[in-house]
Amino acid sequence: MTDTETQFLQTYDPAEYERPSVAVDLILMSVVDGAPAVLLIRRTEQPAKDKWALPGGFVGIDESLDAAAHRVLREKARMDDAYVEQLYTFGAVDRDPRMRIISVAYFALLPADRYAAALKNSSGDLTLARVAVHWPGETGGPVAAVGEDGPLPLAFDNADMLGLAMLRLRGKLDYSSVGFALLPEYFTLRQLQDVHEAILGVQLNKPAFRRRMLDKGWVEATGEREIGASFRPAELYRFKPLSQASERT
Template sequence: MPPKKTILRDAAPYLPELTLDCVILSFHEDRLKVLLLRWKGTQEWSLPGGPIQRNEAVDAAANRILKERTGLDDIFLQQFHVFGEVERYNREEIRHKLKHLIDPDKWYERAVSVGYYALVDYTKVTPTPDAYTEQCAWWDVQHTPALLFDHNHIIHVARQALRTQLSWQPIGYNLLPEQFTLPELQRLYEAILGKTLDPRNFQRKMLSLGILERLAERRRGGAHKSPYLYRFKKEQYELKLKEGNLFFT
């Protein structure tokens, strides 16, 4: 199978000059993480992605690529932007950096990319490189390296979309484990929003929505008082999302 970023003129089974870029996000150790790939023989990193087959729906292509990189099916996936600027990045620089892997003459003169973000459980992912890369790893989304192509910009736009959609997409139960504490839920919201929230106001807001079920168990082993575990009442959560009643801005 051609690699994730085969923006090549002779890729006949694929739609010419149209690609996908996937911002795969997880939440681990109170940090929002993004999955990146390192190209063979380099220290250059980029997002997962790839071309779209001629007989393949765009969403199906995104799901295929995500399964290849994570090993997961049934991933929460959201299309968030189309990157179609004529000059998205320095093409000559890319050709030079990757000439040992791809013939510089075979790159597209231009590629339009459909951006997707995916929300996954960190513990369930098996990071898997593709044919042209040798490492697939999680990075703190706030401390990514300088990426190939325009992928730092794509991550920035994805984070903006995630913040906007936090009030009407099921972000929480796609990034948290099934059972979690209120402080863990707050730290997830803070990681997405990029700001500190008042604990009392946050807990009052979340509990007033009726979307959380408190369990009998507590989180043990911490330095502080053992907090109760909660889980989402998914039907009520979906209803509140439809009402757009989850704003924390």
């Protein structure tokens, strides 16, 4: 069988078949000033010149998808480390005017302070834009990105990518620990509620929310209180590891 396969490969011509290019796009999200936010980069070349896009790039011929995602994270998002996972594959035939390009979107949630160094050294080509969701609950659909001076034009199908990321977040928020990835190690219950309200786009009842979080067993008190508060400092909590708190997947 080995000889037969070897002979077959010697005569096989991959040029007989059209091959699409493959890219990765990174959806790096946080919650900033009470609203979901995403890291965007301004495109300096055509197509979609001067529009804003998710950090992305083509996958090398000898590169895995995950390796390409981490390379883009370093080179374009200017971050050394982040947990990234595949979100969805976008393969509409006309999604890019250059050629047939299939993009694998990767998703990462980070506390707001993780973006500081990247933005400081960006020379204006990176920004944290507010994600404006115009659909209720888990309806789904594209979303808009809003900068300091108003809406930012998004390149390609990046609005659809952002919309799917928000839909995934809203769907997982109540039954998984995903929201804790947007918080520092120690946080107040008010900060935790702010994250949930920002993602869901609704105001939550404070006593009911806190009771639900405590009943789930996802948080534990640290015995410490926040520093620098104007009034009575709030108690600080931390996420309870999954080995101690059960989580439904």
